[in-house]
Amino acid sequence: MTGLRGHDVLNIADLRRLAERRVPRVVFDYIDGGAENEVTLQANVRAYEGVTLRPRGAVATVDPELGATVLGARLALPFLLAPVGSTRLFHPRGEVAAAQAAGAAGTVYTLSTLAGSSIEEVRDGSSGPLWYQLYLVGGREVARRAISRARAAGYSALVVTIDTAVAGLRERDLRNGIKELLAGPPLARIPFLLQFLARPRWLYGFLRDGGLMRFPNVLLADGPMGYVDVGPALERSVVSWDDLGWIRREWDGPIVVKGVLTVEDARQAVSEGADAIVVSNHGGRQLDGVPATLRVLPEIAAAVGGRIEVLLDGGIRRGSDVVKALCLGATAVLIGRAYVYGLAAGGGPGVARAIEILRADIVRTLKLLGCAATADLGPGHVDVPADWPKPPLR
Ligand SMILES: Cc1cc2nc3c(=O)[nH]c(=O)nc-3n(C[C@H](O)[C@H](O)[C@H](O)COP(=O)(O)O)c2cc1C
Numbered sequence: 001m002t003g004l005r006g007h008d009v010l011n012i013a014d015l016r017r018l019a020e021r022r023v024p025r026v027v028f029d030y031i032d033g034g035a036e037n038e039v040t041l042q043a044n045v046r047a048y049e050g051v052t053l054r055p056r057g058a059v060a061t062v063d064p065e066l067g068a069t070v071l072g073a074r075l076a077l078p079f080l081l082a083p084v085g086s087t088r089l090f091h092p093r094g095e096v097a098a099a100q101a102a103g104a105a106g107t108v109y110t111l112s113t114l115a116g117s118s119i120e121e122v123r124d125g126s127s128g129p130l131w132y133q134l135y136l137v138g139g140r141e142v143a144r145r146a147i148s149r150a151r152a153a154g155y156s157a158l159v160v161t162i163d164t165a166v167a168g169l170r171e172r173d174l175r176n177g178i179k180e181l182l183a184g185p186p187l188a189r190i191p192f193l194l195q196f197l198a199r200p201r202w203l204y205g206f207l208r209d210g211g212l213m214r215f216p217n218v219l220l221a222d223g224p225m226g227y228v229d230v231g232p233a234l235e236r237s238v239v240s241w242d243d244l245g246w247i248r249r250e251w252d253g254p255i256v257v258k259g260v261l262t263v264e265d266a267r268q269a270v271s272e273g274a275d276a277i278v279v280s281n282h283g284g285r286q287l288d289g290v291p292a293t294l295r296v297l298p299e300i301a302a303a304v305g306g307r308i309e310v311l312l313d314g315g316i317r318r319g320s321d322v323v324k325a326l327c328l329g330a331t332a333v334l335i336g337r338a339y340v341y342g343l344a345a346g347g348g349p350g351v352a353r354a355i356e357i358l359r360a361d362i363v364r365t366l367k368l369l370g371c372a373a374t375a376d377l378g379p380g381h382v383d384v385p386a387d388w389p390k391p392p393l394r
Helices: 012-022 025-032 039-050 094-105 119-125 140-152 171-175 178-183 186-197 200-208 227-235 241-250 263-271 293-304 319-327 337-369
Strands: 068-070 073-075 079-081 109-111 130-134 157-161 215-220 223-225 255-260 276-279 309-313 332-335
Touching (some): 025 337, 079 094, 079 337, 094 109, 094 337, 119 140, 140 215, 157 241, 171 178, 178 186, 178 227, 263 276, 293 309, 319 337
Parallel strands (some): 079 332, 109 130, 157 255
């Protein structure tokens, strides 16, 4: 798509602006918004501003090594694509487009349980490494079937998200009429339909792609779960540490526990046999008022002590953000909105552009830091705010 490479699109904020112009308000706010006062959403982003870099000059770093080894696989980049539900609403066949862009860049795409494309469609559409993110919506039997499909399709890791006992209160969604649009009587919907008419190009693509998606990876007795059932289904299907036992029996590959914010949960994940954790607050979409992920990363990395891998997500909008997270103890990071803005702005090429922006940022940042490889980054490359504990040396 033209327009993604010019001076209009130099950074992720530019992709966000384009996305806002292309998709209806209810879709944009679903992507962009967070829970309640959005304090955590903003804190995630701001935390990177508080951490400053300590460059070493006069160091030749011609071609810095960007790769990361995550769960035994060598990735070309130190970031992966996070699971994002309903991606198909942002752009036709959105999950497949994002997986293709990730694979082409040499990194992992994580498919959400609440995706609009099936496990198999995404596998067939992409040659890159794939992870599957598990919610227990629909119950254990439904989850078992999805796990076995993911195994058969060659997904290499299972991500169990533990921070979604109930959907967070995302007030923007309610104000935009999400309830009325999904399940209201026809008359109640009318005031909210104008936002779709204001985005005819998106509307055309949406209708051609089949209209409102169902969830093909949540196969209930009467077929794929419908959109309107998500909230109640999440509440009925809270994952507990006990579930890790049977999940482990169903899945013999690596398990990643996503949504860890405390040293206690990190230790528990280690003792339950997880292979990695993602320090995550769901991009500020769940419990508002929890700390920025970058802020708690050093203490969690120290508590884990290298026994399992520590990944992080939340607030990454620049390659230098990725670098800071690696300095403070992450093996690699996941990006959510950064790639989704690209998808909403321009489909697969938009995701590729988002990845390219971050990749180029990381190369430049490493060169300016005087660091030859992401693997060499450590606490010596950053200063943290005075009220943060000093990060432990690696
Ligand atoms: C629109 C949207 C939908 C999401 N859906 C899921 C999901 O289905 N499962 C999940 O584990 N995390 C989900 N997340 C959270 C992301 O995986 C990730 O934790 C978060 O986006 C990271 O923050 P960032 O967007 O600031 O990068 C979603 C995030 C967004 C923005």
